[in-house]
Amino acid sequence: MMPAAPRQILPIEGGAVVSAVATVLEAQGVPADVTPNRRTVELAEDAARMFQRLARPIGVWASISLADFAGVFGGEGHNAPETPVDQTAGRADDLALFAVTVGDALPSRIAELFARQEPALASMLDAHASEGAELAAHHLQNRYVDWLSGTGRLGAESGALRYSPGYCGWDVSGQRRLFDYLVPEEIGITLRDSFLMQPLKSISGVIIAGHQEIFDFENTFGFCEECSTWACRERIGAVLGGMPDETA
Numbered sequence: 349m350m351p352a353a354p355r356q357i358l359p360i361e362g363g364a365v366v367s368a369v370a371t372v373l374e375a376q377g378v379p380a381d382v383t384p385n386r387r388t389v390e391l392a393e394d395a396a397r398m399f400q401r402l403a404r405p406i407g408v409w410a411s412i413s414l415a416d417f418a419g420v421f422g423g424e425g426h427n428a429p430e431t432p433v434d435q436t437a438g439r440a441d442d443l444a445l446f447a448v449t450v451g452d453a454l455p456s457r458i459a460e461l462f463a464r465q466e467p468a469l470a471s472m473l474d475a476h477a478s479e480g481a482e483l484a485a486h487h488l489q490n491r492y493v494d495w496l497s498g499t500g501r502l503g504a505e506s507g508a509l510r511y512s513p514g515y516c517g518w519d520v521s522g523q524r525r526l527f528d529y530l531v532p533e534e535i536g537i538t539l540r541d542s543f544l545m546q547p548l549k550s551i552s553g554v555i556i557a558g559h560q561e562i563f564d565f566e567n568t569f570g571f572c573e574e575c576s577t578w579a580c581r582e583r584i585g586a587v588l589g590g591m592p593d594e595t596a
């Protein structure tokens with residue numbers, strides 16, 4: 349199954365995927381209200397410089413009809429019976445599959461640092477790379493939204509949200525059909541038998557665009573009980589322009 353088009357490959361400017369040192373330290377377990385010691389800050393700054401030297405961010409998106417997305421989402425038949433992904437997608441105006449990566453030099457360097465018994469620097473670089481992949485996905489989503497706006501398909505009360513296989517009831521085995529459709533191999537992302545992507549610091553999924561109201565839902569699915577982040581709350585809050593009820 350190949351995309352009907354449009355499809356865009358977007359090299360991403362390196363500066364767009366560099367996180368603030370404070371963000372990376374928080375990801376490493378240093379609370380925002382705690383002042384880290386000098387050595388920790390130096391490690392984070394060294395890792396930031398290393399990240400900027402090695403990162404090669406790039407992404408691809410391809411629009412997809414709801415009917416084709418239903419086929420991709422169905423995957424190998426292992427999804428949860430109800431998910432926010434298909435429920436939201438079913439009410440969307442536009443859908444696009446996407447994949448981004450910050451390149452394969454970073455995972456290699458991280459492994460090398462661990463092997464050289466430099467776990468602190470390796471962990472900091474790993475955190476920069478993970479945050480960088482998130483920023484790359486965010487950047488690509490914004491470019492897709494720009495493209496929709498340019499075609500006049502996005503109204504004033506529209507928004508966009510992305511979901512990935514492996515989260516929110518979409519089984520990770522869904523990667524196979526996503527890859528069949530999107531062909532991210534063209535930008536250097538391949539899929540292992542385990543459904544992990546190569547390079548490791550890559551993100552794939554679907555961008556759902558439509559009226560803001562379609563994104564709001566109560567996180568009371570069975571799998572939400574095991575979710576440690578409730579990341580949907582903040583992301584939905586951003587789309588709606590405020591934070592939804594935390595007790596939902």
Ligand code: SF4
Nearest residue numbers: 516567572575579580
């Ligand atoms: S609570 Fe977690 S698992 Fe449930 S929808 Fe939100 S992000 Fe997904």
